[in-house]
Amino acid sequence: MRSMNLKSIIRRKTKGCTIVRENEFEENILNRDFKADNINEKWVIDITYLKYGENDEHKTYLSAVKDLYTREIISWV
Structure with missing residues (x-):
């Protein structure tokens, strides 16, 4: 690499998630009990982002x- 005057690019680590204060969440009602006995008894939500485009310059949220009973997606945006 020296003879060809090449340098490697080292990317810095990025933080994985945003720090949120404990009082900004609602009470943990499920308490990791993800088994539901009836339809529409328990719903869960997940939010993530997807990178796209050349060099991942764009980002969209899902x-x-x-x-939890039927394991079906009720809604998505």
Whole structure:
């Protein structure tokens, strides 16, 4: 690499998630009990982002709501 005057690019680590204060969340009602006995009894939500385009310069968000009884996606945006 020296003879060809090449340098490697080292990317810095990025933080994985945003720090949120404990009082900004609602009470943890499920308490990791993800088994539902009836339809529409328990719903969960997940929000993530997807990178796209050349060099991943664009970002879009995906939010999904899932029923834990049927395991179906109820809604997504």
